[in-house]
Every structure is written in structure tokens, then in C-alpha cells.
Amino acid sequence: MDYKIKIEAFKFFYGREQVINGIDLNIPKNGIFSLLGPAKSGITTMLRAVNRLSDIVPGARMEGSILLDGKNINDADVNVAELRRRVGIVFDVPAPLPMSVYENVAFGPKLLKKGKAEIRALVEESLQTAALWDDVKDRLNTPAQSLSGGQQQRLCIARVLALKPEVILLDRPCSGLDPISTAKIEESLIQLKELYTIVIAPHNVQQAVRISDRAAFMLSGDLIEEGANTEIFSNPVHKRTSDYITGRFG
Amino acid sequence: MGLNAKNKKARSKERAAKILIWSAAVSVMAVLFFIVVYILVKGLPVVSIGFLTEIPSNMGRSGGISSTIVGTVLITLVAVAIAAPFGIGTAFYLAEYTRESIVTRIIRFCAESLAGIPSIVYGLFGFIFFVIYLGFGYSVLSGGLTLAFMILPTIIRTSEEAIKTVPNIYREVSMSLGASKWQTIYKVVFPSALRGIANGIVLSIGRSIAETAAVIYTAGSVLRMPSSMFSSSRTMAVHFFILASEGISMENAFGTAALLVILIFFINVVVNMLVNRFIAKGR
Numbered sequence: 001m002d003y004k005i006k007i008e009a010f011k012f013f014y015g016r017e018q019v020i021n022g023i024d025l026n027i028p029k030n031g032i033f034s035l036l037g038p039a040k041s042g043i044t045t046m047l048r049a050v051n052r053l054s055d056i057v058p059g060a061r062m063e064g065s066i067l068l069d070g071k072n073i074n075d076a077d078v079n080v081a082e083l084r085r086r087v088g089i090v091f092d093v094p095a096p097l098p099m100s101v102y103e104n105v106a107f108g109p110k111l112l113k114k115g116k117a118e119i120r121a122l123v124e125e126s127l128q129t130a131a132l133w134d135d136v137k138d139r140l141n142t143p144a145q146s147l148s149g150g151q152q153q154r155l156c157i158a159r160v161l162a163l164k165p166e167v168i169l170l171d172r173p174c175s176g177l178d179p180i181s182t183a184k185i186e187e188s189l190i191q192l193k194e195l196y197t198i199v200i201a202p203h204n205v206q207q208a209v210r211i212s213d214r215a216a217f218m219l220s221g222d223l224i225e226e227g228a229n230t231e232i233f234s235n236p237v238h239k240r241t242s243d244y245i246t247g248r249f250g
Numbered sequence: 251m252g253l254n255a256k257n258k259k260a261r262s263k264e265r266a267a268k269i270l271i272w273s274a275a276v277s278v279m280a281v282l283f284f285i286v287v288y289i290l291v292k293g294l295p296v297v298s299i300g301f302l303t304e305i306p307s308n309m310g311r312s313g314g315i316s317s318t319i320v321g322t323v324l325i326t327l328v329a330v331a332i333a334a335p336f337g338i339g340t341a342f343y344l345a346e347y348t349r350e351s352i353v354t355r356i357i358r359f360c361a362e363s364l365a366g367i368p369s370i371v372y373g374l375f376g377f378i379f380f381v382i383y384l385g386f387g388y389s390v391l392s393g394g395l396t397l398a399f400m401i402l403p404t405i406i407r408t409s410e411e412a413i414k415t416v417p418n419i420y421r422e423v424s425m426s427l428g429a430s431k432w433q434t435i436y437k438v439v440f441p442s443a444l445r446g447i448a449n450g451i452v453l454s455i456g457r458s459i460a461e462t463a464a465v466i467y468t469a470g471s472v473l474r475m476p477s478s479m480f481s482s483s484r485t486m487a488v489h490f491f492i493l494a495s496e497g498i499s500m501e502n503a504f505g506t507a508a509l510l511v512i513l514i515f516f517i518n519v520v521v522n523m524l525v526n527r528f529i530a531k532g533r
Contacts, residue, residue: 053426058349085428095419098442107437108427156423163428 004029004167004197005050010064012045012221014057019045021221022064027214032189032198034212036205038249042221043201044092047169050199051087052080068167081111088160092172092201094152096144101136104144104155108163122162130158131188150181157188168192170200174207186211205245209233217241286511293508296501302509306473310489311499315506317475321390321483322513324476325469326458328394329401334451336398337405341447344406345413346435365403369464372400376468388482393469400464401454408453412446413439441529448525455521456514462487486510 005027012020020042027033035043048054050066052073065072073083085108096104105123114122123140127133132154136147144155153173160168170189174182189198189211202208208215209229216226217240225232225241236242243249304314340357348354376396386392416439424434440447462485470482471492484492486506493503 051426053422056422056425081428081430084426089426091419091423093419095423097420097423097438107424107429111427111429111433159427 002029003027004069005199006067006070007046008065008067010046010049010066011062012042012049012054013061015059019221023218023223025216025223025226027197027199029197030193030195031213032193032200032211034200034202034208034215035218036202036208036215036244037218037224038244040220041218043218044171046218047089047171047199047201050167050169051084051089053084053089055080085112085163086165087167087169088163088165089169089171090153090156090160090173092175094149094156094176096147096152096155099144100141101144101147101155102140105159105162108159123158126158126162127155129161129188129192130154131184132158148181150177150184153177153181153185154188157185161192165196167197167199170198172201172203175203182207205233205247217244219244289504289507289511293504293506296505297508301502301505305475306489306502309498310473310493310502315486315489315502315509317473318484318486318489318506319509319513321469321476322459322485322487324390324479325393325397325465325483325485326455328390328479329397329458330451330455332395333398333402333405333454337402337450338409338447340406341409341413342435345410346431346439361403361406364399365407369400369461372396373464373467375399376464381468387480388468388470388472389480390469390476390483391479393465393483393485396464396468397458397461400461401457404454404457405450408450409443409447412443412450415446416442444529445525448521452518452521455517459485459510459514459517460487461485462491466491486513 003026007023007025010020010023011018023046035046037043045054049062054060054062062074065074067073068087071078097107099107102123105126106119109119109122124133127136132151135151144152147155174185177185186207189200192198200212202212212229214226214228215232217224217232219240225236225238232241233245236245301314302319303316305317306315307313344354344357373396376392380386380392380395381388420438420442421434424438429437465485466488469485471484471488472482473484474481476483487510490503490506490510493499493506
């Protein structure tokens with residue numbers, strides 16, 4: 001299989017507290033990969049480590065390696081800004097920047113000093129792909145905070161798409177959203193997986209079942225089990241996995 | 251006690267609290283309103299075009315106060331132009347570039363201590379250091395520099411508070427979109443903190459304009475129109491102080507005071523308008 005991300009013997013510490021205890025995980029190219037588990041499993045930390053957003057937390061430290069297309073992302077010659085453009089992230093709360101809808105999507109491309117026309121085209125294309133264009137095309141200059149929660153989250157997806165990333169990380173992107181907004185975002189993700197490698201922390205097991213091609217179950221910083229959707233949800237090997245997906249804890 | 255009685259008791263407590271809080275707010279407003287109205291009523295009759303445009307004559311008994319207005323504006327400009335960049339820079343350093351450590355605590359302690367020093371001490375320091383040691387003499391420059399030191403802690407503290415209220419998620423979003431730390435500060439944190447920073451600067455402008463002790467020993471009290479940074483000049487507050495304390499002209503003192511109040515009000519409005527225009531885009 002063609003792996004986009006290879007995680008090897010990965011451990012993560014906040015100060016003295018170890019939150020990930022050594023994980024090996026391969027994430028294939030193009031598809032939706034779900035990382036599921038209860039709160040405090042280290043999933044958010046894992047996601048943030050992939051685009052090195054974890055760097056900005058004081059006292060954070062990691063061991064092991066994360067390879068993106070075979071290249072260790074923690075190598076000294078890796079440009080972190082470039083890495084973050086290749087590996088976009090969507091957070092668990094809709095987090096539009098305090099700017100207009102247009103400026104939010106244009107934020108990343110503007111940093112690259114692209115031309116005005118090119119940025120305009122990118123903004124439109126990204127909003128189209130995130131299924132938001134029709135909602136906002138007449139109010140691109142209104143504050144992003146005036147959009148509904150679901151629209152804001154799709155704006156955040158569009159903002160990531162505008163950078164033409166290779167990987168999109170989503171950390172419980174639907175946790176505060178209503179079922180209709182959630183369905184819209186899931187629809188977008190299923191379309192996007194043809195072009196992008198998507199790693200998502202789903203906000204519940206049902207969501208993981210609906211959208212993922214492969215899934216991994218994490219618990220208290222350990223990787224318990226990993227496999228294709230059909231295997232892990234219908235025929236889990238470990239008891240703790242089956243307990244979690246049948247809703248006995250979590 | 252029955253449920254009803256309890257309810258009644260809670261309700262009367264609620265009402266008492268409301269009245270107490272309401273009257274506190276109203277009495278503060280009333281005092282403020284009284285002071286402003288008193289000054290305006292006593293001062294405005296003196297204010298005329300001539301009062302604004304003429305240089306004081308006969309020690310300020312007659313003529314206008316134009317040179318003191320210019321002196322006030324110049325000295326305040328110097329103070330803010332110097333203190334704002336250093337103060338805002340220090341605030342960003344404390345809030346964004348360092349973790350809490352001995353160094354940040356020392357910087358903060360120094361700033362707090364500076365804030366507590368009486369302004370007359372700044373005046374003495376400015377007199378010894380700028381006027382005599384650096385040889386700037388009694389001048390707009392000496393006065394402005396002294397005031398810059400005086401308002402620096404205010405600017406540092408208010409700016410740091412404003413920067414700290416910017417939600418951390420904005421920084422994470424900005425960096426996750428490929429922005430560097432500096433780009434994040436410049437494009438996201440600074441615009442979000444701008445209103446708070448501007449409030450601190452308005453506060454500092456107010457203090458500079460109203461200051462007498464620190465400027466009387468550094469800018470002097472000459473009534474001529476200042477012609478350069480090295481001219482000695484009298485500020486409006488000093489002019490008011492001298493007119494009133496030496497019994498030269500109570501009418502003109504009140505006229506000056508009325509203009510001071512109006513000037514500070516005017517600056518408040520203008521800065522607010524500027525901030526609104528700057529952050530109007532999409533906020």
C-alpha cells in the first residue's frame with residue numbers, strides 16, 4: 001500500500017507527563033482515516049504532532065518519528081511553515097479569524113504573496129469545494145463570525161483547502177454542530193478524500209463508521225487496534241475496542 | 251419558613267442590591283457631570299477665537315492661550331511617539347516572546363514600580379537628566395521625554411492585558427496556515443488587541459496633557475510660541491496652575507481648564523474613530 005504518513009515508535013510528553021506511549025501507525029494516501037477513542041487518549045496531541053503545531057506548546061517533547069512521504073518532519077531542514085501548508089488542520093471549535101469571510105480564506109495564500117486575481121480564484125474554488133460558496137458569495141466582506149457554526153466550520157475547511165494541502169487533519173470538527181451541518185461536512189469530506197489524505201478524530205463512533213476507510217482505536221496514549229472500516233467495526237480483535245464501539249464506555 | 255416567605259426575602263434582597271449598585275453608578279456619574287459642567291460654565295464664556303489664537307500677554311491676564319495649546323500638543327506628541335513603540339514592544343515581548351520567568355517578573359516589577367512613582371519625582375529626574383546632564387535645557391524635548399517615562403508603565407500594562415485577551419486559538423489558526431510567529435503577531439494578534447492598546451494610549455495622552463509637576467521642571471513655563479523641539483514651553487495644565495495659584499486671572503484659568511476638558515474629550519473621540527476605521531474590515 002502507498003503510505004502518506006508513517007508514524008514510528010512515537011511518544012509524546014508535556015513536561016513530565018507522557019501522553020502517547022509509543023505508537024506505530026501507517027496512514028495510506030487518499031482516503032479517510034479515523035483516529036477514535038475517548039477523551040484523554042492522546043488523539044488531539046497525535047494530530048497536532050503531524051503538522052508540528054504541538055511545537056508551540058511550552059514543555060512539549062517527542063520521541064520517535066513521523067514520516068511524510070518518507071521524510072521525517074522533525075528533520076532540521078524541514079521548513080515548518082511549508083509543512084503546515086502541506087498538512088492543514090481544522091479544529092474542534094469553529095475558529096474563524098476576526099476578519100471577513102474572504103480574508104479568512106485568503107489569509108494563507110496572501111502569506112505566499114500570490115497575485116490578487118490568483119487569490120480571488122483560489123478563494124472561490126476553495127469555498128465551492130467546501131460547499132459554502134452559494135451561502136456566502138453575496139457576503140464575502142461580512143465578518144466571518146456572523147456565519148452560523150456549521151458555515152464557520154466549512155469556512156475553516158475552505159481556508160485549509162486554499163493552501164492546496166496534501167493532508168487534512170480534522171480534530172472532532174463536528175463536535176458543536178447540528179446533524180444537518182454535520183451531514184454536509186461529512187459529504188464534503190467524502191468528496192475530498194479522492195484528492196487528499198484525510199485524518200479525522202470523529203466525534204462519535206457512528207461518524208467513524210459512516211465516513212472512514214480505515215480506523216484506529218486509541219486509549220490512554222496507546223494504540224489498541226488498527227484496521228479497515230469493515231474489520232474494525234464489525235469484527236474487532238480486542239475486547240476494549242468492541243466495548244468502546246458498542247458504547248460500553250467512552 | 252414557608253417557600254413564599256423565603257421567596258419574598260430573596261426578592262427584597264435582590265431589590266436592595268439593585269438599588270445599591272444603581273445608586274453607586276448614578277452618584278459617580280453625577281459627580282463627574284457636576285465637575286465638567288461647572289468647569290464649562292465658568293470657563294466657556296472666556297473662550298473666543300482670540301482666546302484660541304492669541305499668545306498670552308501680561309503674564310496671562312489678557313490675550314489668548316495659543317502658545318500653551320501648541321506646547322501641550324507638542325509635548326504630548328513627543329511623549330506618546332517615544333513611549334508607545336517601546337511600551338507596545340515590551341508588552342509583546344512579555345506576552346508573546348517569553349515564558350513566565352525571573353526576567354519577565356523583573357520587567358513587570360520595574361514597570362509597576364515606575365507606575366507608582368509620584369510625577370514630581372519624574373519631574374526632578376527629567377530636570378537632572380534631560381535638562382542639565384544631556385543639556386536639552388527647559389524644552390519641549392525634555393518635557394516630552396520625561397512624560398514618556400511617566401506613561402510607559404501604563405502603556406506596557408494596558409497593552410499586555412489587551413494582548414493576553416486575544417484568544418489563543420487565533421494564534422494556532424494563523425500558524426497552522428503557515429504564518430510565522432511575527433506574521434501571526436502582525437496580522438492577527440495586533441489587530442485583535444488594537445482596541446485595548448489604543449485605550450491605554452488614550453489614557454496616557456490624558457495623563458500627559460493633565461500633568462503639571464513633571465513638565466514644570468522640564469519644559470519650563472515660558473509663554474512664547476515654541477519654535478523648535480528645544481524651545482521652552484508652558485503647557486495648558488501648567489498655565490492653569492500658575493494663573494490660579496498666583497491669582498493672575500481666575501477667568502482665564504477656567505477658560506484654560508474648559509479647553510483642557512474639551513481637548514481630552516476630542517482626543518478620545520478621534521482615537522476611537524481611527525481604531526474603528528482600522529478594524530472595521532470584517533469585525
